[in-house]
Amino acid sequence: MRRLRSWIGPGRWLASASLVVLALVASGCGEEEDTRPARWSYIYPTLIQPACNTSGCHAKHTATFGFQLDTPEGAYIDLVGGMFGGPNQPFPPQSYVKPGRPDESRLLYLLRGENVAYRMPPDGPLPEADIALIEKWILAGAKND
Amino acid sequence: MRFPVQARLFVTLLALTLAPAAARAYPQFQFGTDATRCTLCHLAPAGGGLLNGYGRDESADTISRGGDGRFLHGWWKLPSWLKLGGDYRGAALLNDVGNSDGDGPEFAFFPMQADLYSRFEFSKKLSLNLIVGARGSVRPRDPSLLSYAVSREHYLTWRPKSRGYYLRAGRFFAPFGLRLPDHTMYVRRYTGFHTLEETYNLSVGWLQDAWEAHFTAFMPDFLRPLGQKGGKGLAAYVERRIDDRSSLAMQARASLGDLDDRYLVGLVGKRAFRNRKLLLMGEIDLMRQELDALPDGRTQYVAHLGAYYWLKRGWQVSATVERYDEDIAVKHVARDAISANLQWFPRAHFELHLLGRTRILGGGDGGDTANLAMLQLHYYP
Numbered sequence: 001m002r003r004l005r006s007w008i009g010p011g012r013w014l015a016s017a018s019l020v021v022l023a024l025v026a027s028g029c030g031e032e033e034d035t036r037p038a039r040w041s042y043i044y045p046t047l048i049q050p051a052c053n054t055s056g057c058h059a060k061h062t063a064t065f066g067f068q069l070d071t072p073e074g075a076y077i078d079l080v081g082g083m084f085g086g087p088n089q090p091f092p093p094q095s096y097v098k099p100g101r102p103d104e105s106r107l108l109y110l111l112r113g114e115n116v117a118y119r120m121p122p123d124g125p126l127p128e129a130d131i132a133l134i135e136k137w138i139l140a141g142a143k144n145d
Numbered sequence: 146m147r148f149p150v151q152a153r154l155f156v157t158l159l160a161l162t163l164a165p166a167a168a169r170a171y172p173q174f175q176f177g178t179d180a181t182r183c184t185l186c187h188l189a190p191a192g193g194g195l196l197n198g199y200g201r202d203e204s205a206d207t208i209s210r211g212g213d214g215r216f217l218h219g220w221w222k223l224p225s226w227l228k229l230g231g232d233y234r235g236a237a238l239l240n241d242v243g244n245s246d247g248d249g250p251e252f253a254f255f256p257m258q259a260d261l262y263s264r265f266e267f268s269k270k271l272s273l274n275l276i277v278g279a280r281g282s283v284r285p286r287d288p289s290l291l292s293y294a295v296s297r298e299h300y301l302t303w304r305p306k307s308r309g310y311y312l313r314a315g316r317f318f319a320p321f322g323l324r325l326p327d328h329t330m331y332v333r334r335y336t337g338f339h340t341l342e343e344t345y346n347l348s349v350g351w352l353q354d355a356w357e358a359h360f361t362a363f364m365p366d367f368l369r370p371l372g373q374k375g376g377k378g379l380a381a382y383v384e385r386r387i388d389d390r391s392s393l394a395m396q397a398r399a400s401l402g403d404l405d406d407r408y409l410v411g412l413v414g415k416r417a418f419r420n421r422k423l424l425l426m427g428e429i430d431l432m433r434q435e436l437d438a439l440p441d442g443r444t445q446y447v448a449h450l451g452a453y454y455w456l457k458r459g460w461q462v463s464a465t466v467e468r469y470d471e472d473i474a475v476k477h478v479a480r481d482a483i484s485a486n487l488q489w490f491p492r493a494h495f496e497l498h499l500l501g502r503t504r505i506l507g508g509g510d511g512g513d514t515a516n517l518a519m520l521q522l523h524y525y526p
Contacts, residue, residue: 032476034475034476035475036439036472036475037438037439039438041436041437041438042436042438042439044404045404045405045434045436045438046434046436046443046471046472049373049404050335050373053372053373053374054339054340054372054373055280055339055340055341055342055371055372056280056281056282056283056340056341056371059370059371059372059373060370060371061292061369061370061371062282062292062371064284070370070373070374071374072404113242113243118242118251118284119242119243119515122240122242122251122283122284123329123334124329124334124480124504124515125242125243125504125506125513125515126506127477127478127479127480127506127507127508127512127513128477128506128507128512128513129475129476129477129478129507130471130478
């Protein structure tokens with residue numbers, strides 16, 4: 001314990017921790033080519049759920065704008081099969097994902113903040129690489145695979 | 146002048162109804178004040194939430210520029226078996242997430258949180274904590290009125306002595322990591338501790354002057370899940386106070402869910418300098434997520450480093466840097482954040498908090514940025 005204390009000494013552990021953080025920040029880890037699967041079974045738990053299914057947003061009991069994204073099945077139905085908007089909504093009724101048609105899929109415009117009132121998610125937009133993966137999934141037919 | 150009981154009751158209920166607050170703590174006050182452990186000021190065994198008598202005194206005598214820190218400014222003396230409190234947070238924000246259509250940043254003024262805290266002591270050892278309140282919402286569209294009613298915490302605690310073991314059962318956040326009030330901080334947002342994601346737990350812990358340990362078996366909220374439905378599992382947090390100015394903690398968490406399994410190991414550290422005027426604190430967690438669609442799984446990490454400085458009594462400035470990398474095997478998916486804060490505690494019970502935050506997407510590879518400015522008024526009765 002004494003050895004540990006002397007190593008920890010004034011500020012030394014924090015300096016070490018800072019160096020680790022800085023090294024991680026500075027390191028350009030990862031591969032240039034995105035090999036992640038463009039499949040709903042990957043996209044939902046890694047991108048949609050952590051970004052959108054949060055309290056006050058699109059969780060079961062809040063379902064802002066009618067979207068309830070708390071399960072992969074429900075989220076798929078809402079995004080791909082659903083029609084949202086219309087009366088009392090700030091946008092006309094429309095589907096958010098049109099299989100094979102990324103340019104007509106409102107979801108991508110929301111995620112990129114193009115021609116929409118709010119970019120989503122408002123508390124932490126997704127990096128372009130993640131949006132591009134979702135686009136790839138839509139282009140491939142937006143299957144529930 | 147003395148007021149009738151009915152008048153006191155009315156004012157109390159009015160204040161508590163209007164008063165929302167965070168069930169989280171201010172981790173910078175550990176070592177940043179004379180307190181070396183959270184339970185010196187808080188009633189909960191892992192800190193956060195309701196203050197004890199010493200904590201209320203400190204809120205007036207050390208943290209803020211004076212006043213009466215007692216419940217409702219000392220206007221109503223509660224019976225010894227009952228503790229009440231609360232938090233009210235209203236905020237104005239300017240949020241620029243990078244819309245490209247020229248609409249400009251979003252401006253909103255909204256009630257952030259309104260919670261009433263209560264603690265009923267059945268005996269010296271057994272107590273019931275209950276928080277009821279309303280969740281905040283920046284964009285209140287569509288959800289039913291009932292969806293705003295929340296109970297962040299409700300739990301029973303068996304704690305024979307202030308030092309030694311305790312047991313706790315119910316809904317609360319398992320003791321883990323930096324207990325930051327800002328739920329958008331990456332070490333909360335991406336580790337299963339986002340706002341209203343409290344789990345149902347059975348927790349056992351040991352509290353001593355030099356160290357504390359908490360072990361928690363948890364399961365997701367099965368009654369009324371308000372956020373991500375995580376898995377069930379175990380969490381451990383062990384903190385060692387090196388001296389009266391620093392601590393180092395190790396933590397681990399395993400969560401097994403329907404969609405994925407998640408494993409996390411991390412370190413948390415704090416150190417005060419310059420006669421406690423400056424506090425540095427940090428957390429780093431390495432995470433592993435395993436899911437069917439990705440047989441090899443993915444490795445993530447999240448890091449937080451903050452510096453807090455008391456300009457003078459009642460005034461604190463701070464700066465934080467954060468990083469979250471959602472998959473270290475993939476380029477351009479990390480995100481960073483830099484924040485600056487000014488917190489003013491003019492009198493006990495009051496806080497004004499100005500926050501500026503820039504998030505940089507894509508791991509510093511020329512990705513988008515998103516900027517947030519927020520002014521928050523906080524009152525706790």
